[in-house]
Amino acid sequence: MAIVERPSTVPAIAGGAAPTFVGPADAYGAYRRPVTTTGWRSWLFTVDHKKLGLMYGVSAMIFFLIGGIEALLIRTQLAAPDNTVLSADLYNQMFTMHATTMVFLFVMPMAAGWANYFVPLQIGARDVAFPRLNAFGFWCFLFGGLFLNTSWFLGGAADGGWFMYQPNASSLFSPSNGVDYWSLGLQITGIASLTGAINLIVTVLNMRAPGMSLMKMPIFTWMILVVQFLLVFAIPVITVALFLLMFQRNFGAQFFNVDAGADPLLWQHLFWIFGHPEVYILILPSFGIVSEVLPVFSRKPLFGYKFVVFSGAAIGFVGWGVWAHHMFTSGLGPVSVAVFSVSTMLIAIPTGVKIVNWTLTMWGGKIHFTTAMLFSIGLIVEFTIGGLSGVTHSVSPSDTQQTDTYYIVAHFHYVLFGGAVFGIFAGFYYWWPKMFGKMLNETLGKWNFWLMVVGMNLTFGPMHILGLQGQPRRMVVWPDKLTGEGFFDLAFWNLAATVGSYLLAIGIFLFLVNVWRTTRKGATAPLDPWDARSLEWLTTNPPKAHNFDVVPHVHALDEYFHMKYEEVDTDTGPRLVKVRTAEELQAEQEANADTHIHMPSPSYWPIVLAIALPIMAYGIIYSTLLTVAGGVILLLAMFAWALEPSVADDSDYDPPPSGEAGKELASV
């Protein structure tokens, strides 16, 4: 069995003839590292990518429900003409926070959760490159999201739309502190994204199992890699925008003061240079999940692996050249509009390539319609619909009619809900057994899926009609006298959309019921319930703290599949025959387990450093003293992080139960 040694105090640094080493006994004062492996402290100070992945997932789902409630309130308000469920002011806050929450506090962290949990497993690594930085990123996201949402109780939430156009969202027109909470909260979550991106890129580049070349990596890992590059370069752009906004609102700078000569388009450019890569950041992880699920449940390898990889990279690359399609009606002028129109049309191509490859993966395969598979096929259908409306937006003359109407709302909900969210749910049903050792109920899963499909199409389908008939976005009421008749009776379609949103909510509620029932009495899952293809399945349920007893040597794409199956010549031609089961592979692992596995130690400082940030942010809004206090914590935490010993002192551990000093058994 694998013996995970308590982190060693023996100097173990390479790096030259005279290494220096910070032994725990030499550590400055109180920087002892935490040692608990159970209880709430083990979560608070963990650096384990799997625990962090779970925390990202749970937090993201809670924000999903909050964002969902905000959506239901919007739809309830719009169910009837001239409705009074929400005041205009509250309505503005509602659509702003719904979008901000869904984009920044649900989809992005949910993808981060999937990436954190499964990328190291898929590449055969035992953790990420910078475990403490990973923990820091999670706490930044959580504290940033919580900070942002306290605005509801502290004077009102941001109300300028999730894109916060200036000068509409300046202090003059948006006087409450809501926009300040928005700009500061997103700065904090932005730090999470940036550090997470650097972490994952270095992990994927540097920590692959031996033999795993880049072109043998699973597609999910590839898509995550592309996303991290997008984040690394896009987050700084919105950082600039948010600083300019913060300086304007809180320190009197002139950046968006039109009287002083400011150009409102500066904000729009900065926001959308970030914002367009952002939408690929939102969708590519789900494309990756689906690229894992489809082959498994088609019993065929992914069709055109290379094309799927390169089209993902192409989307990431071309995505930098299309941002001004969000600004077609802003007065850019015909030359700029034409250029961005063409570039936007071009980006449909690599996405189309993926759709073709996914379809051809299923073609001729033996399809198993599990819930994960249903969500994946659902993504292909719904995203294609959303993509088609997207292509119509790329034609700038027609976009001039569509912009700021519900037609746009239809487009992005098809691609985001039918795309990103469906992919996330496919991930739930696919990876749940690996994470929790239980199978989510398939019957409930199918109800979950179909309610979500019917719900989303009923909610967002009619919005194409509403938009083309002229219903504008972000309007608190629609008047009865402007609704048409017959097929164009917008009152009918608005009500239909609201009903659809409630159906959606029920579908999601069923998912939660499924989770609850599975936790209480779900069927225990085998190691490899789906007969899958990639390395994350070469682990226990859930994986051990150190992931793999033996770091596998990779020989092929879909290495795990090839560990189980061999091609055998028969009378009817070559056939794939299963030569090893998952259980046998796991037993082999355990029999040959590494005996000197060192895992990174937990640490106090990531969470302490992270908490300094919202304190400073509250200080910017309310009192400089708080900012200074937060700054002091920041500095001290940074130094503590840099100077803490890499391991805890021997004396901090309880004495081992057996006679063997210095060793403890791997926790499963």
Next chain:
Amino acid sequence: MSEATLTEFDTPAVAPHGADDHDAGDHGGHPVSSTGLSNNKLAMWLFLGSECLLFGGLISTYMLYRGRHTGSPGPAQLWDIPLTSVSSFILLMSSLTMVLAVSAAQQRDDRLTNLWLAVTALLGATFVGAQVYEFTTFYYEGVGFTTSLFSSSFYTLTGFHGVHVTVGIVMLMALVGIISRSKVPGDKAEVVELIGLYWHFVDIIWIVIFTLVYLIPA
């Protein structure tokens, strides 16, 4: 700061099967990464790549708004080119002393490393001091942060740069302290090299700012 990657995380890059295992003394081997490159160095270059987008945005904002200062002084009235040329030269020379510090670190000469690190920090502090003097002068000439679009953009751009320099100075001095107490986590030469990369980056941003902001007449 350097993650203590070596003891903190030991991935055997070659999967040992059973017998030919690492033994206790050997797990100190520099973990061989898939690319053969250092995690920390990759991370630093990625970070610097991202900083190009950050400073690019601030520089673009400035370039857009440099001429918008109706009723208040603008670049032509404010700049003291000789002063700024000297401070630019000082920052440039601090890059040289930083290289010398890295060189000394690679030769394992702690004393010399610390000397050059301290000189670099001193030169950096002189640069910041000159900026503070410069900004104070501008303020008394009627150009504050909120005065005009030009001034807001100028102070934001140069302020961000100045904060980066200051953070660099803090890191340099902290490193001097850590080296003199022999408490560097990880590979000392690499830590000096990586802080050096950050420092040079701050210098090249100033090379761009000095040219675009000061030398190109508005």
Next chain:
Amino acid sequence: MTTTEHDEHIGHEEHGAHKPNSFYIKVAVALAIVTAVEVGLYYLDLGKLFMPTLLILMVVKFVTVVSLFMHLRFDHKMFSWLFYSGLFLALFVYLAALTTFQFFDGG
């Protein structure tokens, strides 16, 4: 662990061409001269040639510090890719944005 073993493990990225200090001092002197020329240009009247010359000198200094002081020329290509991707992406998006403001339309 001997130094040679260390060298093997590290993969040579930083041991490409260990220049002596005198090399870097010469580079620094050259950079100082270029800076002096730049400042000198400010006071001369080169007319239309001023901007291109100034920008070229700026780029020369930039690339010199990046390639030599930051050792990028001698290191593994991956680092160059990572850094220059960011740099060129920044150049592209911001120049494009400024173009839409008619920034380069002269006058």
